[in-house]
Amino acid sequence: MTVLSADSPPRSRKSELRPRRRRKWTGWGFVSPFLLVFLFAMVAPVGYAIYLSLFQDKLIGGNRFAGLANYTQALTDSQFWTGFGRVSLFLVVQVPVMLILALAVALAIDSARLHWAPLYRISIFLPYAVPAVVGALMWGFIYGNQFGLVAEIGGWFHTTLPNPLDNTLMLPAIGNIVTWEYIGYNMLIFYSALRVIPGELYEAAELDNASQWRIIWHIKLPALRPAIMVATVFSIIGSFQLFTEPSVLYFLNKDVIGSAYTPNWYAYSLSFNGQEYNYSATIAILMGLLTVIVAYVVQRIGQRKGA
Amino acid sequence: MAATETAAPPRAARPARPVRGAWNPNRRPKSKTLTLVMTLGLVYSLLPLFWLLVNSSKTQANLFTTNGLWFGGHFALLDNIQQTLTYNGDEFLRWFGNTMLYVVVGAGGATFLATLGGYGLAKFDFPGKRGVFALVLGAVAVPSTALAVPTFLMFSKIGLVNNPWGIIIPSLVNPFGLYLMWIFSRDAIPNELLEAARVDGAREWRIFFSITLRLLRPGMITVLLFAVVATWNNYFLPLIMLNDPKWYPLTVGLNQWNAQSQTAGSTPIFNLVLTGSLLMIVPIMIVFLVMQRYWQSGLAAGSVKQ
DSSP states (O other): TTTTTSSGGGGGEEEHHHHOGGGGGHHHHHHHHHHHHHHHHIIIHHHHHHHTTTTTEEETTEEOOOOHHHHHHHHTTTHHHHHHHHHHHHHHHHHHHHHHHHHHHHHHHTOOOTTTTTHHHHHHHGGGHHHHHHHHHHHHHSSSSSHHHHHHHHHTTSSSOOOOOOTHHHHHHHHHHHHHHHHHHHHHHHHHHHTEEEEEEHHHHHHHHHHHHIIIIIIIHHHHHHHHHHHHHHHHHHTTTHHHHHHEEEEEOOHHTTTTTTHHHHHHHHHHHHHHHHHHHHHHHHHHHHHHHHHHHHHHHHHHHHO | HHHHHHHHTTTTSSSSHHHOOOOOOGOOOHHHHHHHHHHHHHHHHHHHHHHHHHHHHOOHHHHHHHHHTSSSSSOOOHHHHHHHHHHHHHHHHHHHHHHHIIIIIHHHHHHHHHHHHHHHHOOOOOHHHHHHHHHHHHHHTTHHHHHHHHHHHHHHHOOOSEEEEEHHHHHHHHHHHHHHHHHHEEEEOOOOHHHHHTTTOOHHHHHHIIIHHHTHHHHHHHHHHHHHHHHHHHHHHHHHOSSSSGGHHHHHHHHHHHHHHHSSSSSSOOHHHHHHHHHHHHHHHHHHHTTHHHHHHHHHHHHHOO
């Protein structure tokens, strides 16, 4: 992943450092504690999951090497692909909506034309502090039919609003929860990037009598490019890895969420309810792979357009 | 924002100074329309939180009978808090203690390891450094949810499930934190200072503890903040790792209460789920508000390509 890469990788600093020979291995001393835990808790589990995904546990014959059989099974597994299609749809709709809203809020707060701008910045960022579980619980209650706000608002107007937790509206309902949680986070990424635009650019624009829209289009948006890329890539990953919200809403409508609403939820259900560890590992690895590929491709496209 | 500049190490965000010299945006007239539109956004962000506060103050019966957007009936917040804390043998307090344990050891340890590593990568040359760097950068994009199932599978093989280590060890790895510490170390620690200390005969570890840690403090607070939020909110991993409620963190415990409430035949405790949620978000919100400026420096350093 090069999203976060810097143009000055370690090598370029060499000349300044000129470490003496006796310090050659000192750097390892500092890096190795992190690296050991990293290898144990991140690299090894992925390796073990890949290993597991190559085996099958059969009633007859026990645990035996199966090559890529689990992967071929996954490729034709309609439950997996339905879940994948669902998170893809989620990505295509929710991510742009959220990022455009976040961008608009960041530009508004940065425009200096807003009264009490810090109040808005803090308030809109605040939902990010709410743990995803609590966010989903809260919205679940608001949507829900027990003492839900949605039904109550319908009651004020003497109508029945559609149930947000039914089959057709569940995905938009989840989209709303995620949007609510992350608008502020993305807004702050954009806002931080806007704050470091050098003042001279604005001065020049002002001398040219450029309108606000032109300033946004020609100065602010180009400066936001890298930040938008980072936010997009992280949002793609977040969508593909969707888990917490469906797992909490599961208790509100078990039929709709089922056992394979999203690929992650599917991997979880396979491990937990089915004890199908090998296949669960396969789904986790496959989904991780698809996430990396899509994130990488999107980032490439973004970079090419930027060049 | 003056606060932002003091928060970040001097050049953490970017070489260009984030100061808008003579051009003073505050001269421009405020827009009522913009403020009005933004107020809709503000309401959207705060309404669910307000709803939670209102409904945490109701008895379970009143939840169903009173207006959801305003206080109604008996004001039962204190009762609810008391019930939440004592329900089922004080399990909420136990879960709170667990969450604190995971946060302090997990996030604290993650910050320390990231600081060591970031400093090591920024200030030393050693064989294999480029490989380490590539590995860590690659890992930044790996989401913790993608790792939950593989980590569970491996940990259950070696017997690390259903105990606190199963949660703590994975939390210790924070590649994004290490990446931030690399940037902060690179920018905030002058090489001349390290050289001077070495000339004076100081050992590397002494230099680290007496000079580096001091200079990196703002950066460490930023990384700690991200790590604290990540561990406080951690859900998938503990959900999959633990089956004994004794080790649950608050996130998993609350969802368990919700599951109980939604299951026919068991005792619904909606008021406790709501109050528990409220109690869970209050501390983290305070941390958020107090530490605001550190967020911004972290997000700026992390997202702006150098």
